[in-house]
Amino acid sequence: MEEEINEICSNGSIIRFREVTKVYPLAGGDVRALDGISLDIAPGEFIAIMGPSGSGKSTLLNLMGCLDTPTGGDLCIKGRNTRGMTDEELTVLRRDHIGFIFQQFNLLPLLNALENVQYPLTLKTGGRDCTGRCREVLAAMDLDESLFSHKPGELSGGQQQRVAIARALVNDPEILLADEPTGNLDSKTGTAIMALLDDLNRNQGKTIIMVTHDPAIARYARRIIRIVDGKISSSGGEAAALANVF
Amino acid sequence: MFFDFARRNVRLHWLRSLLAVLGIIIGVVTIVSIGILGNSLVLAISDSLSTVGDSIIVTPHAGGMGFGGGGSTPGLISDRDVEQIRRAVAPQVTIPVYSGSSRMKIGTEDTVGVIYGLKPDDIPILLELSEGTYLRGASSAMVGARFAKNNDIKVGSRISVGDKGSLRVVGILEERGMGFDINPDYGIVVDSRWFEDAFGQDGYDLVIVKVKELTRIEEVKSDIERQLNRRETVVDVIDTRAILDTILTAFGQISTFVTAIGGISLIVAGVSILNVMLMSVTERIKEIGVLRSIGTRRKEIRRMFLYEALILGVIGSGIGGVLSIFGGYAISIAMLQTTEYLFVPSSLIYIAYGIVFGIGTSLLSGLYPAWKASNLNPIEALRHE
Numbered sequence: 001m002e003e004e005i006n007e008i009c010s011n012g013s014i015i016r017f018r019e020v021t022k023v024y025p026l027a028g029g030d031v032r033a034l035d036g037i038s039l040d041i042a043p044g045e046f047i048a049i050m051g052p053s054g055s056g057k058s059t060l061l062n063l064m065g066c067l068d069t070p071t072g073g074d075l076c077i078k079g080r081n082t083r084g085m086t087d088e089e090l091t092v093l094r095r096d097h098i099g100f101i102f103q104q105f106n107l108l109p110l111l112n113a114l115e116n117v118q119y120p121l122t123l124k125t126g127g128r129d130c131t132g133r134c135r136e137v138l139a140a141m142d143l144d145e146s147l148f149s150h151k152p153g154e155l156s157g158g159q160q161q162r163v164a165i166a167r168a169l170v171n172d173p174e175i176l177l178a179d180e181p182t183g184n185l186d187s188k189t190g191t192a193i194m195a196l197l198d199d200l201n202r203n204q205g206k207t208i209i210m211v212t213h214d215p216a217i218a219r220y221a222r223r224i225i226r227i228v229d230g231k232i233s234s235s236g237g238e239a240a241a242l243a244n245v246f
Numbered sequence: 247m248f249f250d251f252a253r254r255n256v257r258l259h260w261l262r263s264l265l266a267v268l269g270i271i272i273g274v275v276t277i278v279s280i281g282i283l284g285n286s287l288v289l290a291i292s293d294s295l296s297t298v299g300d301s302i303i304v305t306p307h308a309g310g311m312g313f314g315g316g317g318s319t320p321g322l323i324s325d326r327d328v329e330q331i332r333r334a335v336a337p338q339v340t341i342p343v344y345s346g347s348s349r350m351k352i353g354t355e356d357t358v359g360v361i362y363g364l365k366p367d368d369i370p371i372l373l374e375l376s377e378g379t380y381l382r383g384a385s386s387a388m389v390g391a392r393f394a395k396n397n398d399i400k401v402g403s404r405i406s407v408g409d410k411g412s413l414r415v416v417g418i419l420e421e422r423g424m425g426f427d428i429n430p431d432y433g434i435v436v437d438s439r440w441f442e443d444a445f446g447q448d449g450y451d452l453v454i455v456k457v458k459e460l461t462r463i464e465e466v467k468s469d470i471e472r473q474l475n476r477r478e479t480v481v482d483v484i485d486t487r488a489i490l491d492t493i494l495t496a497f498g499q500i501s502t503f504v505t506a507i508g509g510i511s512l513i514v515a516g517v518s519i520l521n522v523m524l525m526s527v528t529e530r531i532k533e534i535g536v537l538r539s540i541g542t543r544r545k546e547i548r549r550m551f552l553y554e555a556l557i558l559g560v561i562g563s564g565i566g567g568v569l570s571i572f573g574g575y576a577i578s579i580a581m582l583q584t585t586e587y588l589f590v591p592s593s594l595i596y597i598a599y600g601i602v603f604g605i606g607t608s609l610l611s612g613l614y615p616a617w618k619a620s621n622l623n624p625i626e627a628l629r630h631e
Contacts, residue, residue: 067539067624088543095541106536106628110254120540122247167540 009076014174014207015041015064020073022059022230033059035230036073043174046201046208048221056230057211058179064209065098065177066090078174095123099168101197103180105160107152113138113163114148121170130170137166141196158189165196169206176200178210182217194220248546252553255526263558266515266522270562271569273512274604278570279577280508281596284501286578286587291497292490293423302455302467303427303484304331304474322449323481327474334473335455335466341368343428344441345451350434351406352397359393360433361407363441371456373430377401378417384440387413390431391421405434410444426486427454463487505596509603516607519558523551523615534619535627544620551619555612556605563604567597 008018022034033056041047049057062068063075066082069090075082078097082090100106107116117134138148141162152160161181168176178197182190198220200206212218226234256263306321323342332340344363349356364372366381369388376391378401389399394415399405403415413436422431441447455470457463467485474481527534534547574593578585587593 062625065539067628088545091538091541091543094539100539102536102628106532106539108533108536110251110258119247123541123546171541 008074009079009081011040012042013040013076014043014045014078015039015209016074016076017060017063018074018076020063020070020075022056022063022068023071033230034063034070037230037232039225039232039235041207041209043207044201044205045223046198046221047210048218048224049209049211049227050213050215050218050224051227051233055227057227059230060227061177061179061209061211064175065100066094095120096171097173097175099171099173099176101161101164101168101176101178101181103183105152105157105164105184107160107163107167109152112149112151113143113155113159116152116163117166117170120167124171134166134170137170138163141166156189157185158192161185161189161193162196165193165200169200174207176206176208178208180212180214181210182212182214190217248550249553251550252557255530255554256557259522259526262522262525266519266558267562267565269515269518270512270559270604270608271566273509273515273607274563274566274600275569275573276511277505277508277603278567278596278600279573281501281505281599282570282574282588282593283577283581284497284504285593285596286582286584288494288497288501289587289590289592290582290584292494300457300463301427301486302335302457302463302470303486304453304455304470305451305482305484307479307482322447322451323453324449328450328453330473331453331455331470334469335457338458338462338466339368339371339456341365341372341454341456342438342450343452343454344438344445344447345428346441346445346447347433348408348410350408352399352403355397357397360429361441362428362430362433362435363438363445364435365438369435372428372454373422373435374420376418376420378415380417381435381437382416384437384443385411385413386416386437388417388419388430388435389415390419390429390433390435392431393433394418396432407434407444411440413440426484426489427452512603512607515562515604516611519555519608519611520614522558523555523612524618526554527551527615527619530619531622531627531630534622535624535630538622538624539628547620548616551616552609552612555608555616559605559608562608563601566604567601570597570600 009016017037017039020034020037021032024031024033037060049060051057059068063070064077066077066085069075069082069085077093080093082093085093107113108119111119114131114134117138118130121130121134135145135148139145143159143162143166147155147159152163155163161184176197181197182193185193194217197208197210201208208221210217210221218224223236224234225232304323306323325342328340328342341364345360346363347358347360350359351357369380373388375388378388381388387405389405393399399415399418401415401418404412405415406412413434419430419435422429455466457466463485467483470481470483537547571588574588574596575585578588
C-alpha cells in the first residue's frame with residue numbers, strides 16, 4: 001500500500017495532484033472547494049492560477065504549500081506523498097522546499113528587513129549566524145543596504161514585497177507560491193516585482209505558482225490554469241489559457 | 247531566536263507587560279513576607295521556649311497517690327528515688343528541683359515570686375549568669391532577669407521570703423524564656439538546703455535529666471520508666487523535645503496555612519498573566535499564521551509564548567524577591583517588633599520559594615495561551631485581520 005502511494009509521486013513532477021478533493025464541513029452543509037483535481041507541475045514551471053472568487057484557487061495554493069491537507073486523493077510534493085504526514089512533517093517540508101509570497105507581504109512587524117529574511121533560515125539551520133547569506137539575498141532583490149535595518153512599517157509596499165521575496169528565497173526552496181503578489185502594489189512596482197519573479201524562474205529555475213486575478217500579471221506565466229467551481233476548466237500555454245479567461 | 251521574539255513582544259506591549267509583572271511582584275512579596283513572618287514566629291517561639299529541648303522532666307504521676315515507696319511524701323520525689331533515676335540514666339546529669347512560691351519583700355515593696363531550690367553544683371548546668379556570681383553560702387539567692395528588672399533588684403539587694411528568712415542577692419540570671427522544666431525569669435533560685443529548712447519539704451517537685459546526646463532521649467526516657475513505673479505508673483516522664491516539636495509543628499502548620507492564603511495573590515497574578523498572554527495571542531493571530539506559513543513548527547510557537555510568560559515571571563519574581571526583603575522587614579517589625587529572624591537561612595529560603603512559585607505560576611499561566619497559539623489553523627490565522 002505504501003509503495004503504491006509513493007509510486008504515484010514518482011513521475012518526475014515537483015507537484016502532483018491526483019483526484020484531489022477538499023471539502024469544508026460547514027453548518028449549512030459541506031462545501032466542496034476542490035473537486036477531483038488532477039494536475040502535474042514540472043520543475044521550473046511558471047504557472048498562473050486564475051478563476052473567479054470562490055473557485056478554489058487559494059485552496060489549491062494552500063494545499064501546495066502544505067498549509068492544508070486534501071480530504072481525498074493524493075498530493076505529492078517533491079516526490080513525497082503528503083497523505084498521512086504529520087503536521088510537523090508538513091511544516092518541515094514547507095520550511096525546506098516552499099517559499100510563500102503574499103499579497104499583503106506579511107512581514108513580521110517586530111523584525112527589521114534583514115531579520116525578517118534571517119528568520120526562516122535560522123529556523124532551518126537551528127540558529128546559526130547566517131547574516132552573510134541574508135544580505136546577499138536581500139541585495140539580489142535590488143534593496144538598498146541602508147534599508148536592511150528598517151522595520152516593515154518604514155518601507156514602501158514595493159520594498160516590503162522585495163523583502164518578502166528575499167524571505168521566501170533565503171532557504172533556497174524549489175517552489176515559490178505567490179498569492180496575488182502585486183495586488184497591493186502600483187502598476188510600476190508590480191511590473192518590477194514580476195520581472196524579479198520572472199528572472200527567478202528563468203535564471204534560477206524556481207518553480208513558481210502564482211494566484212492572480214490580473215491577466216496582465218498572468219501573462220508572465222508560461223502556463224495558466226483556470227479553475228471554476230473547484231475543477232480545472234483549462235490548463236495550457238499563455239495564449240490559449242488567456243483566450244479562455246476572456 | 248524565539249526568546250528574542252518573546253523579549254521584543256514584551257517590550258512592545260510594555261504597559262500590559264508591566265501590569266502583569268506588577269501582579270507577580272505583589273504575589274511574590276505577599277507570599278514571601280507572610281512566609282518570613284511565619285518562620286520568624288516559629289523561631290521566636292522556639293527561642294522563647296529556651297534550650298529545653300535536651301531535657302527529660304520527671305514529675306510525680308498526676309492523679310497518683312504519691313511517689314514510690316521509701317517513705318516519701320505523696321506528690322513528691324524522695325532522695326532514694328532521685329538516686330534510682332540517677333542510676334537509670336547514668337552518665338546523664340540528674341538535677342532534682344524544689345519548687346514553690348511565696349510572698350517576698352524587697353526593700354519596702356511586697357510581691358509574690360517563684361522559688362526554686364537547687365543544689366549549687368547543678369545551677370550552672372541549668373542556668374546562665376548575667377551578673378554577679380552563682381550561689382555562695384546557704385542564705386544567698388540568684389534572681390531571674392524579669393523579676394530583677396520588675397522589682398529593681400541588684401546584686402547585693404536583700405529579699406525577705408515571707409517568714410522564712412532573708413536572702414542576699416549574689417547574682418542576676420540571664421533571661422531564659424519560657425521552659426517546660428523551670429521558669430526562673432519571674433522568681434528566685436536558692437540553695438536546696440535553705441529551701442528544705444525554710445519550707446520543711448521532704449521530697450522534690452521534679453527531676454530534670456539533661457541528655458547529652460539528643461538521639462538518646464527516647465532511650466533514656468524508657469530507662470526511667472522501666473526503672474520507676476515497673477508495677478504502676480507513679481511518675482510522668484516528659485520528653486521536652488517532643489513537646490517542643492509538637493508546638494513548633496503546630497506553628498509551622500499555621501505558618502504554611504497563612505502562606506498558602508498569601509499564595510492566593512499569586513494565583514490572581516497568574517490569572518493576570520493568562521489574560522495578558524491570551525490578549526497577546528489574539529492580537530498576533532495573523533503573525534502566528536505567517537510564522538506557521540514560513541515553516542515555524544507548533545512546538546516552536548509554543549516555546550515562543552512560554553518564553554514570554556517566562557520573561558514576565560522572571561522579571562516579576564526577581565523584583566518581588568528583592569522587595570520581599572523590605573516586605574519581610576516591615577511585617578517583622580510590625581508584628582514581632584524585631585528583625586532578628588529576618589536574615590536567617592530558614593527565613594531567606596522563602597525568597598527562593600517565592601521566586602520559584604512566581605516563575606512557576608507564570609509558566610503555568612502561559613501554558614494554555616501557548617497551546618492555543620500553536621494549534622491555530624494557519625490558513626484561518628493568515629486570513630485574520
